[in-house]
Amino acid sequence: MIKQYFKQAWQLLKQNKLFSAIYIIGTALGISMVMVMAIINYVKTADISPEINRSRMLYAKSGAMAPVDTVRFKYTNSGSLSYKAAKELFIPLKTPERVSVMMENDDFASLPTSENLLKVKNKGVDTDYWKIFQFKFVKGKPFSDADFASGLKVAVICESLARKLFNSTDVVGQTIEYGFKPYRIVGVVKDVTYVLSDTYAQLWMPYTSIDGYDYIWDDRGGMLGDISKIFILARHASDFDAVRNEINNRVKTFNAQAKDWKLDLLGQPDTRKVDVNRFWSNVGPDMKKIKPQNILVVLLLLLVPAINLSGMNSTRMESRLGEMGVRKSFGASRSKLVNQVLIENLLLTGLGGLAGLILSYLIIFFTRTWIMDLGKSFAEVIQEGTSVSFSMSMLFNVRIFLLVLLACLAMNILSALVPVYRSLRKSITDSLHIKYN
């Protein structure tokens, strides 16, 4: 029976090319917008290599300091956390599997005495960083605990930087200069795409090799400083509350002893979903507002084209009233007819969905340098000559395809159910009569 419906639908599609074209384009527009949102969301939050553990990770990056003596100081201060804060509150945590601290910078990379200076992105990290994230080492391996502990100037670099400077990836043991300071290369990793911001860099080094990484500013209890992110890998996502408790207890202890400034983490550590929405250090993201907002946007993006299609469906149903009348007079029930039209319609929406998915890939391709920053209240400017790519697994995966299917079904029901139902309400005689109108 369903096969019959599809055959008929295909005939209808061919008969009325313009209608089909407008219908498919209309559907594709709505679906493509939703798909772009879905892909962005997927890239930002899913477990993607090398950030394979996002679903059991917690993140912290900033703190807000309030004075103990509100008469003496009448202001609060907020910013990135300091190494002292990481050392007192995060690094000694017992509940999580691992904790990693990251500092970021950019400066020139070069060969010693060479005039050829390349601006590169650098991450100062620890040894746990390499265990939390799954980098693919082409040559060598991460720096060791001993290297890290003694603050040795050693570096892991990415493949493309190795090629640019040495014309080879076989460079373990060679010297590279970063900020005109010599570093010994211990490993070469495959390039990480720009869109994965926790792991994207050209050069990684122990943060202990950076001068003044542990500098303590006298002000604000020494808790604000240069750390760009702290990664906490829980043993399991269900441990999140236990980890939070442990951190909160430490904050409480710190605040109880604080003389001048008390620390507020403003709801951190964050899950990945919250972390991607946290832009400011003085106020956390209001997820209660952001979630319904996103749902509203998706609904609007589907609803506007759906109303369009409803209008077109209702005129089309009108021209098929005669057919429906005949079917009815031969005993077809209304629910059977509704089903038939919905399934026929699904063919059109399915084609529209496919076109929409392809359109969304095109949009992502042409906007790849900035699409991930859409909707951010604070975005980093991309460096000249950085190539941005989306991997196949980011675009072609079960989660995305299921979403297309879901969006198509929603679109189909939104756009066809009401007009079909309305037109089938008419009595047989009316339907048959209208045919000759």
Add this chain to the structure above:
Amino acid sequence: MIRHILKQLWAQRKYNTWIFIELLLVFVLVWVLADYAFISIHNRSIPRGFNTSNAYMVRYGIYGSETSRYNPVEDDSIKTMQNLDLFLQKIKFYKNVQTAALTCTSWGSTPFSGGNNQSAVINPEDTTKVIYPQLKNVFSGDYFRIFRYASSKDNSWERIANIDLRQNQTLFITKQVERAVFGNQSAIGKKVYADIGEGKREYIVAEVLNDQKRFDYILPYGAIFGPSELPNPNNLEEFAICLRTQPGVSERQFIADFRKEMTKPLQIGNFYLKEIQSFQSIKESTDYMFGITNEIRLRTILLIFFLFNIALGIIGTFWFRNQTRRGEIGLRMAMGSTSNKIEHQFITEALLLFTFAVIPAILINLAIAKADVIKLNMDIIMSYKTVKGSPYITQNAPLRFLITNGITYIFLSIVIILSAWIPANHASKVHPVDALHDE
């Protein structure tokens, strides 16, 4: 004619409902976009109060003692300042450079910087008259020759460049600050309290400058110009070299040549050329960082999306309706209607339908404006509140509401006329005999 069309619309109300709802919804959504576009374009049309075309910033780096290229012999304070001066002189005499000067860049002192240092300016005779303008630290008069902040009296930057801000505790203020602190009186020669980094003190206003904007997309922002710290080996990070080229020099070419020809000559002592950037690209970076570039892109995408949808909707609905109305069209033509008249009728039908949808849509817009919910987390002022005494139409809420709804109406009308014309034209090309045959 109109009455006839109204009857038609009513008779077809069942099919018109969908497109009616869509037009209503899209009008509201497009209005939100048009409102932002209006404010954004309005603000951009206000003069910046300075001029950065042909202006560039050159950043120097200094090899520290831990780097491999460090030269300890060049590291005493006298040599450092001498080398810096040599660095500057070489740039001054580079081809096509008109003016080059050491410039204090701290906290938004140079144009389009993301930094912002606000500082109170108070009328000493009436301390209730306070404003918190942006503080710009000026190292030398060349600052005005490069960025062309100009006097409000004669629009001259050359004259004010010759005034020494370091003498007699003087300041320049913009017109906005003058209005806030002195009302309609001239501020020149008057005293104000201000804190430009040395604690609250009394300063004399030496000159009133044109209003200036912090960013292109916002309204003018009050500013005061005071003397900066003097450079010494410990604060060189707060300085950079700004320059202006002769007019007509291509930016791409200048930067490429400069990097190629000056990298080596500018290795002076422990100084090296770190970066050269045009102020145009500094502006673009700041807009990107603050999310403005992407906000505009997002809104453009949404606008195109909505327009496409109503175009498809109008074309689709009218195409099929016209097909079912072929008999009617044939009859009209047989009765002597020209194809022009028929096109005209269809387009009027679409426009009338749109106009009906606009009435409730405007009521919704009114509710949105009253609730003041289209504010943004950015410097651009979107709040629907009238600011008393403001010279800008965007701060007159009723006027802004009228204008933006008007723009939306006209804009969407054009789209609707264009999309209704396609099926109307198609229908009117039918031969009356063919059309009547269907009957």
